[in-house]
């Protein structure tokens with residue numbers, strides 16, 4: 092009997108497993124995860140989980156009943172240690188398992204700052220459920236909060252902490268929030284919303300060390316000689332792909348497990364998907380994305396490939412974040428943008444910022460405007476957006492109205 096082993100029971104791994112059954116695959120499916128938790132969603136952990144607005148059952152991706160109902164074996168507390176590619180066997184902490192196809196959905200891990208004081212009590216990461224729970228519990232008695240890094244996770248957490256009335260300071264080496272993942276305009280807009288909520292920012296700030304007070308974190312010292320007082324600190328300085336160990340078994344790793352456009356490694360029976368995969372994109376560049384949308388898209392395509400049915404085209408990359416009372420959604424490739432255009436009225440707190448290359452739409456951000464986000468994804472997927480020169484004169488109307496007007 093053919094057998095698919097999926098290493099990693101996160102968003103991507105679970106979607107491959109259930110996607111295989113939905114596509115008629117009848118062989119053995121096993122999902123292994125080194126964590127002891129039933130597969131869970133990560134996005135709520137920096138949002139509703141932190142403020143106790145959601146319980147563990149709301150984080151569950153699929154419970155034990157769903158796994159047994161679909162005849163998928165779930166092995167928790169099971170870490171993959173090595174792969175024998177010739178014999179097609181994975182060695183795990185619970186014994187060896189043979190496979191016909193192996194899917195690596197290993198996720199990523201938070202980048203660690205090599206700082207003195209980074210291991211002090213009160214200094215946290217926010218990536219796993221254990222970390223999110225420890226942070227939530229510690230936050231209950233915190234009196235001041237420091238956040239290192241103004242990326243999505245840092246800002247989402249800052250927003251949750253500020254909502255509790257705590258003084259919050261975000262420290263960021265760049266000159267603005269979300270420097271690599273949002274336009275300058277949106278970044279400025281979001282900064283203002285966070286400041287209205289009581290969050291302070293220290294931009295162009297390099298953290299030098301973390302010092303203690305009575306055995307736990309007390310201060311974050313910056314390289315300009317100033318400091319931020321905080322008895323709880325979250326490090327949100329990005330993530331790195333898991334799976335560097337695959338090179339021991341002859342696979343390639345370069346800022347992620349290297350796969351082709353079909354998500355296959357150089358071994359045709361081994362795929363890598365989601366956060367851990369560095370894949371060839373539509374322009375032939377090596378890309379790694381960290382989002383639920385990306386993991387789900389990879390999972391859908393790999394499940395179809397293994398099941399031997401028609402493989403859907405890659406989805407347009409998309410992402411969402413909820414912070415400072417704003418829903419911000421992105422679609423497309425910000426790294427390809429050469430020119431920006433704002434559509435709609437900022438005063439309405441619902442608008443979009445569009446990114447263009449050679450007069451062509453390549454990316455869009457929607458602020459409190461889910462329906463414009465859907466429109467942007469459709470325009471990008473179908474390649475039907477008006478050009479920048481066509482849209483510019485009508486931009487003030489807002490994207491959807493402008494498109495209607497131009498039609």
Ligand SMILES: Cc1cc2nc3c(=O)[nH]c(=O)nc-3n(C[C@H](O)[C@H](O)[C@H](O)COP(=O)(O)OP(=O)(O)OC[C@H]3O[C@@H](n4cnc5c(N)ncnc54)[C@H](O)[C@@H]3O)c2cc1C
Nearest residue numbers: 099101102103125133134170171197198365366381382383
């Ligand atoms: C706090 C937080 C908030 C986020 N918010 C958003 C958001 O708002 N929107 C969004 O799009 N994305 C968000 N993300 C990112 C999103 O969660 C990830 O991109 C997504 O989970 C990636 O899915 P994955 O399957 O690749 O990896 P994961 O879901 O991380 O799963 C990987 C799994 O592999 C397991 N594993 C790793 N190595 C081994 C091994 N050797 N053996 C066995 N098991 C192993 C791990 O235990 C883990 O369970 C957020 C992430 C975090 C941490």
